[in-house]
Amino acid sequence: MQTQAAVKMEAAGQGPGRFGWVGLMALAGAVSASGPVLPMLLEGFEPFLAILVAPILVGLVLLRFARKVGIVWLGVVSLALLVMNAPFTVDALMHPESPADFVPITMLTVGGLIAVIATVPAFRSAQGRRHDTAFPKVAAVAGIAVVVAAIGGSLAAWATVTNDSPADGSLIVDMESFEFGPRDITAQNGEVSLYITNNDSARHTFTVDELGVDESIAPGQSKQITFDAEAGSFRFYCKPHDPGMEGKLTVQ
Ligand SMILES: [Cu+2]
CATH class of the missing domain: 2.60.40.420 (Cupredoxins -  blue copper proteins)
Known part of the structure; x- marks a missing residue:
C-alpha cells in the first residue's frame, strides 16, 4: 500500500523512476551553480563568482525543505541572473576560445533558461497537479548535451589559438x-x-x-x-x- 506522501510525490512527478518538473528545476539549479563553481575549483575562491552561486544554492536548499518556496526562489533568481549577466553573456559566447569565460557563462545561461521555463509547471506539480509529459526529461537531456558540447567545443577552439613571434622593436x-x-x-x-x-x-x-x-x-x-x-x-x-x-x- 502506498503512503499518502508517496501518492503525492508520484503525482508531482517525483516518484521513483520518474523525472518531473521539480527534478528539472533541481537539475537546472545545479547546472547554473556549477558554472561559477568550476573556475573556483581551478583558480581558488573568487568573491564575485561566490555572489553568483550563493542565491542559487539557497534555492536548492529551499527546494529540498520548502519545495514551493524553492521553486519560486530559483525561478526569480535565475531570471535576475540572466538579465544581470546579459552583457557578459553576449561577449563571452562570442569567444569560445576562452574556456574559463565561455563554459561558466554557458552553464549559467542554460541552467537559468531551463529554471525560468520550468518555474510555473514545477510549482503546479508541487501543488499535486498531475503532468504527464516527457518535456522535463527531454529538456534535461538537451540541456546537458548543450553543456557537454560547449565544454568540448570551447576546449577545441582554445587548442587552435596560435601565438605570434615578437616583431623587432616591439x-x-x-x-x-x-x-x-x-x-x-x-x-x-x-x-x-x-x-x-x-x-x-x-x-x-x-x-x-x-x-x-x-x-x-x-x-x-x-x-x-x-x-x-x-x-x-x-x-x-x-x-x-x-x-x-x-x-x-x-x-x-
Ligand atoms: Cu581583462
Missing part, C-alpha cells in the same frame, strides 16, 4: 592577475608595435577607444599588434575587466 606587455604590466607604456609616434602576452586563464582585451584599437587575447596567447598613433596620451583597458584593468599609453 614593446613587451604582459597581462597577469588582471593587470597590465607595465601600466605605463611609452612609444614613439608613428607605428606603435606591441607584443602582448596573456598569462591569465581568462580572456583579456587591449582596447584604446581613441585609436580604434580593440584586440582580444585568449588565455595563454601571445599576440603581436601594430597601430598608428600621433603624439598624445591615451587610456588603454581590458573590456571585460574595466574598470580596474587599465593603463596609459604615452606617444611622444
Whole structure:
C-alpha cells in the first residue's frame, strides 16, 4: 500500500523512476551553480563568482525543505541572473576560445533558461497537479548535451589559438592577475608595435577607444599588434575587466 506522501510525490512527478518538473528545476539549479563553481575549483575562491552561486544554492536548499518556496526562489533568481549577466553573456559566447569565460557563462545561461521555463509547471506539480509529459526529461537531456558540447567545443577552439613571434622593436606587455604590466607604456609616434602576452586563464582585451584599437587575447596567447598613433596620451583597458584593468599609453 502506498503512503499518502508517496501518492503525492508520484503525482508531482517525483516518484521513483520518474523525472518531473521539480527534478528539472533541481537539475537546472545545479547546472547554473556549477558554472561559477568550476573556475573556483581551478583558480581558488573568487568573491564575485561566490555572489553568483550563493542565491542559487539557497534555492536548492529551499527546494529540498520548502519545495514551493524553492521553486519560486530559483525561478526569480535565475531570471535576475540572466538579465544581470546579459552583457557578459553576449561577449563571452562570442569567444569560445576562452574556456574559463565561455563554459561558466554557458552553464549559467542554460541552467537559468531551463529554471525560468520550468518555474510555473514545477510549482503546479508541487501543488499535486498531475503532468504527464516527457518535456522535463527531454529538456534535461538537451540541456546537458548543450553543456557537454560547449565544454568540448570551447576546449577545441582554445587548442587552435596560435601565438605570434615578437616583431623587432616591439614593446613587451604582459597581462597577469588582471593587470597590465607595465601600466605605463611609452612609444614613439608613428607605428606603435606591441607584443602582448596573456598569462591569465581568462580572456583579456587591449582596447584604446581613441585609436580604434580593440584586440582580444585568449588565455595563454601571445599576440603581436601594430597601430598608428600621433603624439598624445591615451587610456588603454581590458573590456571585460574595466574598470580596474587599465593603463596609459604615452606617444611622444
Ligand atoms: Cu581583462
